[in-house]
Amino acid sequence: MTVTPAISDPLAAERPAHRDPNVLRWLGAYTASMVGDNIYYLALTWAAVQAGTPAQAGIVAAVSAVPRALLMLGGGVLADRFGPRKVVIGSDAVRCAAVLAVAALLFATTPGLWPLALLALVFGTVDAVFMPAVGALPARITGRGQLTRVQGMRGLAIRFANVVGAPLGGLGIALGGPAAAFGLAGLLIAVSVPLLVSLRVADLPGDDRVAGRPTAWSDLRDGLRYIRGHRVLAPLIVAIALGDLGFVGPLNVGLTLLADERGWGASGVGWVLAGFGVGAGAAALLIAVRGGLPHAGRVMAVTILAGSVAVGALAYVPNVVSAAAVAVLIGLLTGLSGALCGALLQTRTDPAYLGRVSSVSGIVSLGLAPLSMPLSAAAIGAWGTGPVFVVSAAVCGLGGVLGLCVRDLRRAELPK
Numbered sequence: 001m002t003v004t005p006a007i008s009d010p011l012a013a014e015r016p017a018h019r020d021p022n023v024l025r026w027l028g029a030y031t032a033s034m035v036g037d038n039i040y041y042l043a044l045t046w047a048a049v050q051a052g053t054p055a056q057a058g059i060v061a062a063v064s065a066v067p068r069a070l071l072m073l074g075g076g077v078l079a080d081r082f083g084p085r086k087v088v089i090g091s092d093a094v095r096c097a098a099v100l101a102v103a104a105l106l107f108a109t110t111p112g113l114w115p116l117a118l119l120a121l122v123f124g125t126v127d128a129v130f131m132p133a134v135g136a137l138p139a140r141i142t143g144r145g146q147l148t149r150v151q152g153m154r155g156l157a158i159r160f161a162n163v164v165g166a167p168l169g170g171l172g173i174a175l176g177g178p179a180a181a182f183g184l185a186g187l188l189i190a191v192s193v194p195l196l197v198s199l200r201v202a203d204l205p206g207d208d209r210v211a212g213r214p215t216a217w218s219d220l221r222d223g224l225r226y227i228r229g230h231r232v233l234a235p236l237i238v239a240i241a242l243g244d245l246g247f248v249g250p251l252n253v254g255l256t257l258l259a260d261e262r263g264w265g266a267s268g269v270g271w272v273l274a275g276f277g278v279g280a281g282a283a284a285l286l287i288a289v290r291g292g293l294p295h296a297g298r299v300m301a302v303t304i305l306a307g308s309v310a311v312g313a314l315a316y317v318p319n320v321v322s323a324a325a326v327a328v329l330i331g332l333l334t335g336l337s338g339a340l341c342g343a344l345l346q347t348r349t350d351p352a353y354l355g356r357v358s359s360v361s362g363i364v365s366l367g368l369a370p371l372s373m374p375l376s377a378a379a380i381g382a383w384g385t386g387p388v389f390v391v392s393a394a395v396c397g398l399g400g401v402l403g404l405c406v407r408d409l410r411r412a413e414l415p416k
Helices: 021-051 054-062 065-082 084-108 114-136 144-197 207-212 216-229 233-262 265-290 296-314 320-348 351-383 385-405
Strands: none
Touching: 021 054, 021 084, 021 114, 021 144, 054 114, 065 084, 065 114, 065 216, 065 351, 084 114, 084 144, 084 351, 114 351, 144 265, 144 320, 216 233, 216 351, 233 265, 233 296, 233 320, 233 351, 233 385, 265 320, 296 320, 296 385, 320 351, 351 385
């Protein structure tokens, strides 16, 4: 495969991200891949329910999480050693081939659960490599001053994929069953590959250090030492962990239990989630348009604190309309804090460590935070929704307190 020349013109690299064809190609690839992912997960769950019991379907759906959590640190090492562009292209190619293979198998026969479990295992393994590489790629396709705007654009892509993916997956299942939905997911993931191949990728400081690193294990230890000794990244990742631990449980399983307790039903959950999506989308749009905010560290900490208060208040609203309004506020505040956290990670990390830093951040969000969901469910069963939402909000708020207390994080700024 021919390598596309790196960006050589600094002024071109600093072109506004939303007007940069290179960034727009990346955005198109990322959006297509994310929509394909959403369709894939719906098709996997539906196919597993049809082929086995609900309990077996739950196991199949959870199979991806194990390799993703165990291997993501290694994925960050691969992204830094071989370059995130190569890793993302390879990951999307493997995911596309695996999904289309299962689609063809389902068209031809009824194989049972085993190919679905194998697909979930492959998907989770590849995700462990894909996610850190995705986090490390933006710094190589645009200028440092545009990375905040790229985080906003990435947030918009995620919201778009969440809104569009499920209906497209449902349409595919209605027209041709899970095989058609898998086929659609594979084709959308395939769209991302030529777009990624066409990207112009810059060489960054530290890329020439790859040859001097003897083993992947030494890379991993070096990356962890780098994070531990960094005055901004170390407390920032802890703040992200606290924020996610306090946020994921209430806004997932907790919301369902709250709606059941209040008699809001599934439609009530839908309205609250829609409100959250509107707020998060507005935050992503604001960041994408403005390209950053002054006093980023302080604003990040304050929005985490304010968002935690809104999370705690959600359990005490009187009706669905109020809950949806609070959810808009939660989405706006957490969307802003999340985008600023991502932008600070991007701009404060030495480019040679971006893959490993992204992998540690991903483990915090995708490995540790989901553990709060069963804990939240058990705690709500014992003490009710109100106390659990308040405790969760306090945990989330600790991330904001940490951000305000650590001087270097509080004073962190984004490039202009």
